[in-house]
Amino acid sequence: MTWTEAQRYCREHHTDLVSVRNEAENQKLRSLYNDFDYSDVWIGLYRTRSWSDNSSSSFSFWKTGQPDNAGVSEYCTAVSFSDSGKWTDENCGQAFPFICYNLTESAFSRQYHFVYESKSWTEAQRFCRENYTDLATIENMEEMNSLITTWNDSVNGSYVGLAWIGLYDDLNSWRWSYDNESFYKEGGRDFRGWYHVPNNWNGKDMCAFIGADGPWFNQNCQSYLPFVCYDGRNGNNDYIWINQHMSWEEAQRYCREYYTDLASVRNWTDNQRILSVVGGFSAWIGLYRSRLWSDQHDLTYENWRPEMMYSPQQPDNGLDIPGEYGNQHCTAVSFSSSGQWTDENCLAKLPFICYTRFWSWSPYVSHQYHFVDENKSWTEAQRYCRENYTDLATIDNMEEMNSLMNTAKGRYFGLAWIGLYDDLRSWRWSLGDDALCKETERSFKNWNIQKPMNWGGNSGVESLHLCRLCLMA
Incomplete structure (x- = not known):
């Protein structure tokens, strides 16, 4: 049989194609198929292109x-x-x-699923991607209300704690406002002049400024500072200091309207040129980052919990919580606060919300x-x-x-x-039962000599054709 035919047969007559969790089971299978004088038989390990x-x-x-x-x-x-x-x-x-x-927006809608199991953010993300589409993305108040309705329908208000959604703070996502590829030579995009590693002190420091002496700092984008524009028009290559105090986004808008963009800094030479322009003042530059959704959607809607008695405004990156400062990079909804968001330690074990998408117009395009x-x-x-x-x-x-x-x-x-x-690391077992395989047992492999290279482009299954007769403890 083909692998797919073998999988169908095993699922119809037994449980599934066999999973091999350790060397002891591998030896047991070898003795089994040697009794039938087969050189190659299917097992349940397979992968597909992604x-x-x-x-x-x-x-x-x-x-x-x-x-x-x-x-x-x-x-x-x-x-x-x-x-x-x-x-x-x-x-x-x-x-x-x-x-x-x-x-x-009109192409699809999200259907949310409340999962009442406690997992870390990464574990929840993996569960949602395996069983639904991804951890919940929320792009407007209507979707937020839909998520709350899903929670209420699932547990009837019996759980009023926190639950993971897909928003996270990627500390390595710094990028330049000016995105012209030809402007940056190799390594130019990655140049950084930090005074110290950005610490996102209060959970809101997503923009960068150059200090009076030249090093860079991260800062709340809503702060008001002078700024430096880059003028690349008509063959110019100039940095322009604007001595007006604006937020980072206002400064970006100003630079794009009157020049090219907020200043990018590609090397120490650029840094010194900007330093000579600002004349001993701190100023915004074009480096920034933003929180991301697990499914890579841009963050366009926010529902952070405001400051309350004994609770600081969110996000705060654990500023006033002993042992948590600097460690809160993932986002949860608080069902005790009408679904408003808080940042939490990604290792915390919480229930979570997944989503699946369904098309609300043409099912074809x-x-x-x-x-x-x-x-x-x-x-x-x-x-x-x-x-x-x-x-x-x-x-x-x-x-x-x-x-x-x-x-x-x-x-x-x-x-x-x-x-x-073709993801060569995406091998998985046909029987996706957590009760059968512990996390370490799912990773057991026994390749012949070397890892598979997919010679010919079509080798997406592994040879050995055995069915698992029952679920074993």
């Missing part, structure tokens, strides 16, 4: 003979505009144009595609799409494939990246 946005789409449109993983180095997927959009696997380091997608005519590697393209749209293109059906093909409009006939990739 979409960048973790979509479960099963649609495929491969060119004949693809994927082939030529040279054992082709793990990312491109569409061929010279071959009716057929897919090929390519080396992820090659530079191609690419297709991003957006989901408009749900993604709005954007062809980007810039040559980037797959990883660079993924980062660009996540920063500027939703993600690299996911394709659910032939109608969406046709919609994607229309984005180039006959201007381009080569290859372009989409979001499908």
Whole structure:
């Protein structure tokens, strides 16, 4: 049988294809299939290609003979505009144009699911991605009310504590306001001049300023400071000091209106040039970060709990809690405070809310595609799409494939990246029962000589064809 046929047979007549949790079970299986003189039999270990946005789409449109993983180095997927959009696997380091997608507000709605199990934020994220779409994203008050209704329907108000949602504080997400790739030489985007590692002192320090002596500090973006603009118009390459006190966003808006953007600092030379301009004052520069949703949606809606008696305004990064200061990077809803948000230690064990998405209009074309005519590697393209749209293109059906093909409009006939990739670390067992496998047992593998390389591009299952007759303790 094929692996899929073997899986179906085992599920119909027994429990599932066999999972192998440790070396003792592996030896037991070897003695079993040696009795039948088989050299290769299926077991329940398998993997599938993944979409960048973790979509479960099963649609495929491969060119004949693809994927082939030529040279054992082709793990990312491109569409061929010279071959009716057929897919090929390519080396992820090659530079191609690419297709991003957006989901408009009218395209889909979120259905929330309250899970009354206590897990850390990371454990909750993994559970939601395996069983639903992701940890809850909330983009407006209507969705917030829907989430609260889900909680109330699930437990009838019997739980009034905290529950994880998908918002988290990524301490490594600092980026520059000015996003012109040609402006930055290699390493220029990553230059930092911090006085000390940013500590997000009160949970709100998401923007950067240059101090009077040159080092950088993180600061609440709502603070009022002078700022430095970059003027790249008409061949200029100048830094302009604006001696007006504004919030960071106001300063960004001002620089984009009258010059190019808030100043980016690519090296110590740029830092010294800005220092000579500010004349001994502190000033905003273009470095900032924001909280992110687990599904990579931008943060556009907030519902933080305000200051209350004996409780500081949120987020506060554990400022007044012994042992918690600097450790609260994940977000929970407080059902005792009408669903308002607090930042909490990501290791805390709390119930959580997942979501699934369902389409509220056309069941065929749900993604709005954007062809980007810039040559980037797959990883660079993924980062660009996540920063500027939703993600690299996911394709659910032939109608969406046709919609994607229309984005180039006959201007381009080569290859372009989409979001499908071959994750060599995504092996999992057909029987996904937590009661059967402990966390360490799920990771047991016994590859022959070397880890699998997917020679030929189609090796997504592991040989050994055995059924588990019953669930063993």
